[in-house]
Amino acid sequence: MADPAIVLTGVGVVPTDGSVPLLRDVDLVVEEGELALVVGRTGSGKSTLLGVMCGRVPHFTGGTLRGRAVVAGRDTRTHRPRDLADVVGVVGQDPLAGFVTDTVEEELAYGMEQLGLPTATMRKRVEETLDLLGIPELRGVPLRELSGGQQQRVAIGSVLTAHPSVILLDEPTSALDPTGAEEVLATITRLVHDLGVTVVVAEHRVERVLHHADRVVHVAPGGTVHDGLPAEVMLTSDIAPPVVELGRWAGWSPLPLSVRDARRAAGDLRERLHGSPAGAPPDAPALGPAVLRAAGAVVRHPGDVIAVAGVDLELRAGEVTALMGRNGSGKSSLLWALQGSGRLAAGRVEVIGPGGTAVDPASLSPAARRARVGLVPQTAGDLLYLDTVGGECAQSDRESGAPAGTCAGLLERLAPGIPADRHPRDLSEGQRLALVLAVQLTADPPVLLLDEPTRGLDPTAKAVLSTTLRDLAARGRSVVVSTHDVEFVAECADRVVVMATGEVVADGPTADVVVSSPAFAPQVSKVLGGPWLTVADVRDAAPAPVRS
Template identity: 60%
Template sequence: MIRFEDVGVTHPERSRPTLCEIDLSIPEGELVLVTGPTGAGKSTLLGTINGHVPRFTGGTLTGQVTVHGRDTAANPTRAMADLVGVVSQDPAAGFVTDVVEDELAYGMEQLGVAPGVMRQRVEETLDLLGIAHLRRRTVATLSGGEQQRVAIGAVLTAHPRVLVLDEPTSALDPTASEEVLAAITRLVHDLGMTVMVAEHRLERVVQYADMVIDLDRCGAATAGPPRTVLSASGVGPPVVMLGRLAGWEPVPLSIREARRHAPVLRARLPRSPGDGSAAATGPVLLTARGVTVTHGSTVAVRSLDLDIASGEVVAVMGRNGSGKTSLLWALQGSGRRSRGSVAVDR
């Protein structure tokens, strides 16, 4: 399905290549996870699949990338649109219409798909991704997880053979991430689609992956089964790193697998003599009383009272859209605060 033959990419004004001598094949119907440290070239590798790199990024590409026998260097990016669908990190930035149904149809209009076929594909995609109830919603009112599924649906209606996702869960809470990953795995299992995913939060994706491509800082790639590649990689989800430190064989890829090793590890660890109480903290540095934040008619934070002491670590948790960012900016002082007070003891 996808073939990289001795591929190298050097970006403008870079003294060394971002990707170097990439040589691998990706079969049809695989879910492939691309890993590596920040700056290793994950997005660059994904960008070569439809010719976006280097056509729109500049630089030079050596070697050859073919998708279903089609050479990306010999075909403009628009000519790859029926074969490769791409969803970026920020789906909202790629929306071109206001209503979900219209967004799903837009790509097909550009490809000249017949109206009858368009209507059928829109219905099929709405059902496949579980977003039929959103069909007449405006995209601006959707949650992060809903926007991501609509963005995936917008490229699926063109019936591509390959779906490329660049950090699809980076801005989503765990629940929304599960919804998106469930939709992605359904595409692989039910439709036989080839999916390429770059993701920093590996623990969310690795248990679903058929193959891992691990990039190092020198631009080289190691590809193979997830367990084999991550056992020797410099990056990995926490459960894999724990398994390596504990000497578990094979290393677990999920919490469920790790639990099978847990009894042996607990027996090896020394008992803590402490009483489990929290570490001592200093005097109160920040005092918030009745903090309320509204955006129009929406109440993001309602009458919050909070004391934060010196040396204290506070985690702010909640689903996407629950007001975490609004609260932090209100406490910092730069954000909107409709009512209430925040005092900082310097």
């Protein structure tokens, strides 16, 4: 029998300042050719665990590593990351940020150049990798012109050409639409099944990966780690996809890990629900007046690329609108145009104030614009410029004229336990996003736009975010969320607008739009059909669990 690919024995990680350990007494074995899914709350230590496996902790991060970590037979204490580069490949949360060349072919070859491989070997491996990933037609394409899913596959390919035995991926599908995520996961599972590569994936979108996993590694608050077979861990895990939550509530055994498994167990529950008077769709929320209106909005990028093609859109007070569509469909460009920072090539955008007065947000000063239309961008860190979290919160309170502690209180709700003296760059992706969201919410604008706000957020943080946005809508605010997270949309949104090639192709109540779409339908809808989008909907319709 082959030796395990990864063996952690008594591993603990203490940061440089000697504060609370990030990981405690971790014993973990990942066998060769396994796909291990790492789950846990935001900031629990998932990225730190991956850092231990590739030697970045403590060689790059500092601090103290206790215990022993052996990867592909090499002890990370005596092998720095460069000494592991030929056996461990790492793909980060943002593939574009990790690219160092200009085109796909150059990026695939770069890692091999650093390892000093012969030219003939490099050419052969580039061709093999292009075929394996199914992207030979992208050979000479500039990396910045690729879709999110294509960029993620190239990032995987750039480490795969070194023929590593272990690949570590941190949130590989967080920025991808459902179709792009499936393409990336198909590539990952092919590496595991066909090539015997060991893959460790840290992912908050558990519903996308769980049914592919051989092992689940749960990182609990406080840095303790428990691992086991997926069904075993999911029985008690605080991080679970909707099909697992539905199965636990209904008492299904074995516990379903996929939509297919859940459908097989759900026959009696479907019959009961479809005969229930609670199966009627909920009443639409009472909406206020229009607060923002776009008419014929066109956004053109350099090279005469039309990102937004004549969009008409009206946002009303009291409504949460989800903006959905494939990567590259124009969602982000539309949000920036609505906020006023993105330049329109044609059409107009108006923010409608009290008394019906309308103003173009692009004509306002940045401070005045922020008070009318708030925007949380995809790259949240772009809005952070101070040295501490507490400094950012205090500055936000001052700029917004809010009582001291307002921003810090919002942050504590979204991502509890972040020290005020922590540098924003030292936060996890989810914590950094929560900080920027708290900064924008402090200004309490009548219109709030969020671009992929659930990236890096665990289910608990997403539930808090959903409650926060619903509360904003209840207070008469209009909220627009651009997202690929169909489960979050099911929980939060009243209305769904779908874009494709810069145009609006669907616009209507959430249940009407998502249920009819195989790509955007949430798991509960796929299992049970009808108007039920979430486990909470099912609980309300059938209060007594159905045992099978």
